[in-house]
Amino acid sequence: MDLECGLRSTALRTSGSWIRRLFRAAYRVCLHRSQVVQLDPLEADRQIEDFPLGYPRYSALVASDTAFYICRPFSKTRARLLLLKQDKIAVLEERLTQTDDQEQSPLFLGMSRADSNPKRREILDELDIALRDYESDDYVERICRILKLTSPSRRDITSLSNWLNGTAALARDETRYLQNSTDLASLDPGDDSLISTVHGLVEDALIRFFKRFRKLSGHTRSRDAHVYLYSGALITRLSRLAISSLMGLLLVIPIAACYATQSVPIRLFIIFFANVALLTAMASFSYRRTFELFLAGATYSAVLVVVLSSSSSGSASQ
Template identity: 40%
Template sequence: MDSFGSCLPFSTSAPHVAPTDDRGFPKLEEYPPGYPRFAALISAHDPFLVCRRFGQLRARLLLLKQDKLAMLETRLELIDRNESCPLFLGKSRCDRNADRIALLSEIERSLEDYDQFTGRAHKMLSYEIAHRRDVRSLQNWIDGTGCLAREETEFLLRRHELVTLAPAGDNAVVQLENWVEDRLIRFYRGFRGTRFQSLSDDANVYLYRSALVRRVSQTLLIIMVTTLLLMPVVICNIISALSLRIVVVMACTISYLLILSGLTKSRTTELILAGATYATVLIVFVSGTSGF
């Protein structure tokens, strides 16, 4: 069994939902079946607001708009080369070439359209990729309720171009909270009790407030960070050989960077800076305790 939105396999007859909090939504069953109920479900959990970015269609339109501007550019160059009055090219206020004036107006409109399109495309491509657990949760809910036409929900199968409109959160915290939520649902039956108020009367649909999940996740995160920072110090205190201490520093720095890059979306320069700072602190400790 898993929560709606988790990464573990689902039963097709038991979709589950796990929004971050209970914000006073009515029961899902109070909405008519179909899009009204599906929209209520999506609005209960921001990451469920997923949509296609239509990358191929955007690329196709971009190529067409780009080619149109290229042709207009070629036409303008041709008009300039065939200009019979050089004065028109050197003083735009005196330009009486109607073809050039009309063409420049068309170029301006096309450029404006091109700029708006590229700006919208850039904004769409900047959205976060939808998490697999959220997409799978929506698919399970649809399969379990059968209240939407299959052909109108096929967009969920195109996972490679699904994005979420929800603001990007702390990737490490989100992953940890998802893991904690999965474990609580699997091993702690009290987690499914009425004190975690559900927004659905369906026994297989769970919409929890995440206070417990958040507290457990924060505790685990603090323990993990403390362990990462202090474990090499403890090991180096036990080991007296300088060469072994250096090996410990190298191993711990590599482990630190691997975990950091896996849990967060850090840039290369940020990883280098974090690794350098971490290694420097450990080297200072080693040198201060061994005369290195």
Template identity: 40%
Template sequence: MSSTHSQSHVKKIEDYRAGYPRYTALLSAHVPFFLCRRFNRIRARVLLLKQNKLSELEEQLDQIDRDERRLLLLGSNRLDTNADRLSTLAEIDSSLADYGTLKCNISSICQIFAKIWRIPDEFVDRSHRMLSLDVAEARDIESLQNWLNGTGCITREETAYLSQSRELVRLAPSKDFALSRLEIWVEDALIRFYSKFRKSPQFDLSVDPNVYLYSGSLIKQVARALLLCLITFLLLMPVVICNITGSTSVRIFVIMISTILYLSILFSLTKSRTMELVLAGATYATVLIVFVSGQDDQPLLKAA
């Protein structure tokens, strides 16, 4: 009784007025919809501008040092009374603070000082963090474009940012990439082959028949079960096949095919780097060889 009562009071997206109130309600209903542009081109333009300004100040400082006739002033900051040099150094200090923050090897100390002095996030650091964000999924971009085209509640000029797919990044924290891929596959499969799926009470965030925002846990549970079965299959099937056959050549062939299959799935479902793939493949093949060789009187690997 209480669950039914609570579901009836869930505020729908269409309960908000058309325009930005409804659009922001849609974005807040699905975290991956939080997308924004990185503005790569103008960010690079500003970066080059700041860099060029620092280069000019550097040349200006070098020229002042070359023109200095009193060598004693170049060897002591305390005795330096050259107004031009002091003014240029002050301007360089200000420009460097705007260009980027000082890097520190001891992160904990830097964090403490940042909290005490409230060091701002400067341009280079902000750009680094922005460029480190994950690229937006084409699926999410297309969903927002379809919704906007269907409702027309936001002007085209203010939704044109969605057409800049190469610059769009997602603000949502990164999830397990493999599990995320499987969740998308499971959702598409359920929508295509299970007609009652979209009529379940988990689609309770919108009354629009063309809007499907799933809020249940079925997709995650199925995806995790598939991932578990896949991992178990990759780890145990080669062992089972090698135990069935007694031919050493067949066993080696099975291990090769299993390793190739394992690396292919790992490459397609994860964002692994080259070295990570090499280590994963070496570990997988070594475990299989050692395990399988121990099941026979004639091992594949003979101790020296």
């Protein structure tokens, strides 16, 4: 036997055994991990009905769509506390004014270091504490943030109420907050209200007229046949198509109406009416500033005037 060949063959057998051992070890690790993933319920794609009935299931429903993040801002309570804090400071301010007006020594009012009036010092100390309480934890700023929250849509409130009434997941006393629609706020920044409205109309139409809508692959968050939590792209595409068609009609209909008449006053009236319709729709379905509405109306009028003037000059040249 050749010594060198023997050494090489032994090295090959040794390296081959190490490779087999590593492969077996890696296989056992992968098998163990796969078993852990299959047995771990937290890693599985759980549906709403997989959670225990009560707050776990209701929380899963709320977390399934950002539009369901609806809460009470407690506007009346916040206003009451704010008014009480404000009035406390106002009373102390009036007491300070009266003390200054009744001061017998003018020197005390012009030199705080020499001021020996104990009543004024006491009022100032109370004012300092009251103002710190008024501004503590950014109370006023937190109220401003709460007031900036938008109101939830009636559709989302009704959806949560219907689900709670149908499942009886929570006690009635703890779901009564949904009945007070004037004191509800949505934490979802959401899309443009026009998009949300059209999205809801399209979804209602699919639920009512498309019987196989519930069987589409986008309904993966709930097994309940009465729960529609669609996550596919069908509703979004149909909503965009509907909005695009509406915008196209707002541009085409006034132009077609102006083409149908040669009277300048009637054309001006058509342009005016089209602007009013557009601005009304924008003000109703979206939150726009006055300057933005004015700019949109001016741009829309300019487009109509340019199209009509170009068409008039083209017909005149012919």
